[in-house]
Amino acid sequence: MSKVRIIIADDHQIVLDGLKLVLSSRDDFEVVAQAGNGVEVLNLLEKNIVDIVVLDINMPEMDGIKCAKKIKSLYPQVKVIILTMYAQKSFVEEIVKIGIDGCLLKNNTGKELSDAIARVHSGKSYYDQIQNFSKDDSEEKEYPLSEREIEIIRKLGDGLTSSQIADTLFISEHTVKTHRKNILKKLDLHSSSELIQYALNNGII
Amino acid sequence: MSKVRIIIADDHQIVLDGLKLVLSSRDDFEVVAQAGNGVEVLNLLEKNIVDIVVLDINMPEMDGIKCAKKIKSLYPQVKVIILTMYAQKSFVEEIVKIGIDGCLLKNNTGKELSDAIARVHSGKSYYDQIQNFSKDDSEEKEYPLSEREIEIIRKLGDGLTSSQIADTLFISEHTVKTHRKNILKKLDLHSSSELIQYALNNGII
DNA sequence: TACTAAATACCCCCACCGGGGTATTTTTTT
DNA sequence: AAAAAAATACCCCGGTGGGGGTATTTAGTA
Numbered sequence: 298m299s300k301v302r303i304i305i306a307d308d309h310q311i312v313l314d315g316l317k318l319v320l321s322s323r324d325d326f327e328v329v330a331q332a333g334n335g336v337e338v339l340n341l342l343e344k345n346i347v348d349i350v351v352l353d354i355n356m357p358e359m360d361g362i363k364c365a366k367k368i369k370s371l372y373p374q375v376k377v378i379i380l381t382m383y384a385q386k387s388f389v390e391e392i393v394k395i396g397i398d399g400c401l402l403k404n405n406t407g408k409e410l411s412d413a414i415a416r417v418h419s420g421k422s423y424y425d426q427i428q429n430f431s432k433d434d435s436e437e438k439e440y441p442l443s444e445r446e447i448e449i450i451r452k453l454g455d456g457l458t459s460s461q462i463a464d465t466l467f468i469s470e471h472t473v474k475t476h477r478k479n480i481l482k483k484l485d486l487h488s489s490s491e492l493i494q495y496a497l498n499n500g501i502i
Numbered sequence: 503m504s505k506v507r508i509i510i511a512d513d514h515q516i517v518l519d520g521l522k523l524v525l526s527s528r529d530d531f532e533v534v535a536q537a538g539n540g541v542e543v544l545n546l547l548e549k550n551i552v553d554i555v556v557l558d559i560n561m562p563e564m565d566g567i568k569c570a571k572k573i574k575s576l577y578p579q580v581k582v583i584i585l586t587m588y589a590q591k592s593f594v595e596e597i598v599k600i601g602i603d604g605c606l607l608k609n610n611t612g613k614e615l616s617d618a619i620a621r622v623h624s625g626k627s628y629y630d631q632i633q634n635f636s637k638d639d640s641e642e643k644e645y646p647l648s649e650r651e652i653e654i655i656r657k658l659g660d661g662l663t664s665s666q667i668a669d670t671l672f673i674s675e676h677t678v679k680t681h682r683k684n685i686l687k688k689l690d691l692h693s694s695s696e697l698i699q700y701a702l703n704n705g706i707i
Numbered sequence: 708t709a710c711t712a713a714a715t716a717c718c719c720c721c722a723c724c725g726g727g728g729t730a731t732t733t734t735t736t737t
Numbered sequence: 738a739a740a741a742a743a744a745t746a747c748c749c750c751g752g753t754g755g756g757g758g759t760a761t762t763t764a765g766t767a
Contacts, residue, residue, distance in 0.1 A: 311585070314612035315520015322523070380516070407519035443713060456696030458753065471716045478756070479713095489754075491661035493698040494707070502699070648743060663723065676746045683726070684743095692725075693753095 300327040301418050302346060306338050306364070307353040307380070316351070319407035326414065335364030342368065347375055349414055354381045366395050376417045380410075399423035442483065447501055449476045454493045454502050505532040506623050507551060511543045511569070512558040512585070521556070524612035531619065540569030547577055554581045554619055567704070571600050581622045585615075604628035647688065652706055654681045659698045659707050 303326055305316050313331045320326045329345050332338045334356045342350075350368060352361035365377045378399035398417045401409060401424075413423040442450070452462045459477070463470040477489070486492050496502040508531055510521050518536045525531045534550050537543045539561045547555075555573060557566035570582045583604035603622045606614060606629075618628040647655070657667045664682070668675040682694070691697050701707040 309608035310611050311524070311608045311615060312517055312520060315517060315524050318523035318527070318612075319516070319520050403514035403516045406515050407523075410516060445714065453695050454699045456691065456693040456699075458693075460753090468714085469716055471718090472714070474754080475716075476714080477754085481755075486661065487755075488661040488663075489693075489695045490658050490698045493695045494659045494661075494702065497699065497702045650744065665723085673744085674746055676748090677744070679724080680746075681744080682724085686725075694724075 300325055301414065302327055302329050302348045303351065303414065304328070304330045304332060304338060304341055304345070304347050304349075305351045306332040306335070306356065306361070308333050308356045312353075316407075316410075320411065320414070322407075323411055326411070335361065335367070338364050339367055339371070342372055342375070347372075348418060349376045349378060351378045351380060351410070351414070354379060362395070365397050369395055369397075378410075378413055378417055378423070442480065442501070446476055446480050446483075449473060450480060450492060450496050451502055453477065453489050454496060505530055506619065507532055507534050507553045508556060508619065509533070509535045509537060509543060509546055509550070509552050509554075510556045511537040511540070511561065511566070513538050513561045517558075521612075521615075525616065525619070527612075528616055531616070540566065540572070543569050544572055544576075547573065547580065552577075552580055553623060554583060556583045556585060556615070556619070559584060559586045567600070570602050574600055574602075583615075583618055583622055583628070647685065647706070651681055651685050651688075654678060655685060655697060655701050656707055658682065658694050659701060 303320060305313060305320070305328060307313050307316065310333070313333075317328045317331065320328050329347060330341045332341055335352070338350060338352070341347075350365075352364055354361040356364075361379055361381075365379065368375055368377055376398040377395075378401070379397055380401065380403055399413045399422060401413055416423045448466070449462060452465065457465070459473040460470045462473045466473070481487060481492060484492065484495060486495060493502070508525060510518060510525070510533060512518050512521065515538070518538075522533045522536065525533050534552060535546045537546055540557070543555060543557070546552075555570075557569055559566040561569075566584055566586075570584065573580055573582055581603040582600075583606070584602055585606065585608055604618045604627060606618055621628045653671070654667060657670065662670070664678040665675045667678045671678070686692060686697065689697065689700060691700060698707070
């Protein structure tokens with residue numbers, strides 16, 4: 298019987314090393330490649346035959362969700378499992394819509410990841426606690442932040458002013474102010490200080 | 503020859519599993535325990551003889567820096583290595599002051615962590631790119647924050663304005679502004695946003 | 708194709724922040 | 738008792754932030 302061919306992606310090399318060892322402890326798994334961001338994953342998929350891709354959500358260049366979307370459109374037969382730090386409600390719709398096969402928190406053991414891979418490989422899906430924070434609460438509307446908005450938040454956290462941010466991003470100061478305004482509205486916050494606190498507490502920064 | 507006895511702490515179980523495998527691949531290392539936060543680490547240290555503790559910075563309950571401080575005061579002979587996601591300048595002063603023995607980014611390979619542990623165990627220190635920022639030159643000017651100033655910082659983090667803070671503390675708005683001004687000067691920061699980020703990263707909030 | 712979200716850019720306005728001072732009173736330390 | 742540190746309070750001023758709009762262009766999706 299052939300092994301399950303796996304690609305793993307995480308922006309922290311040390312986590313990659315760990316995951317590889319975790320998965321290699323099963324002799325029916327084979328980690329064929331590692332990647333540090335979504336773009337690398339797509340490059341690797343061009344040259345490798347792969348059964349399953351394990352993606353961290355938070356990655357530079359191209360995050361896990363975007364990458365999963367690409368994978369599912371380019372290689373529908375490839376299974377995708379998302380690894381995430383926090384149970385972020387905003388991702389769930391995306392995850393379901395894209396048709397991601399599995400999703401679990403980094404909070405799980407290596408064995409559970411192995412189980413998830415085995416289950417997904419057999420054609421089933423594997424969702425961790427995700428259903429807990431799935432959209433039961435129709436009351437609370439989720440306003441997901443765009444990439445640009447997150448970029449703005451990070452720079453606000455560095456203490457840059459609107460005009461400074463505008464300079465680094467080569468856009469108008471007005472645009473930066475609009476973004477900040479929209480961010481505060483989406484998150485129902487009322488100052489940059491609150492925003493930074495929120496961002497740090499939610500893994501945005 | 504006895505093995506190097508190691509405790510590893512990270513709030514993500516899967517990362518712990520990975521790290522354990524990475525370190526166990528060396529037969530002169532022994533991972534005696536794992537912890538999900540700083541409090542657990544301290545409990546484990548009461549019952550175990552340990553050479554080295556590897557701490558993630560971002561953990562609930564008690565973060566890596568706070569935990570390191572405790573360890574160094576309670577068990578000075580125990581070596582501490584900090585694992586961090588980003589090279590955050592704000593941590594460096596703390597890290598140096600506390601006397602942490604090693605510090606490296608999660609961006610490194612498992613082998614580099616092993617090397618760091620071996621080196622630290624031999625009595626040397628191991629600093630990744632971090633030392634680019636460090637400035638052990640001469641006297642580090644210490645500008646300790648007063649209790650009142652910390653009180654102000656917390657309220658700033660809640661998004662309160664000067665006048666709102668003034669109301670809750672029954673002092674003049676001018677006084678609040680003076681405090682904030684002094685705080686920014688002491689810490690060499692230039693906006694409340696930077697301040698909040700600094701405060702959260704240093705356990706002030 | 709039409710629809711939608713995102714990014715872009717601009718208007719007005721006032722309150723607040725950041726930075727520069729000075730100065731008095733209270734508390735703590737020497 | 739004297740010195741140092743902390744907390745208090747006030748002045749000025751320019752730039753920024755936060756909140757209310759509107760509108761165009763671009764990109765992705767149905």
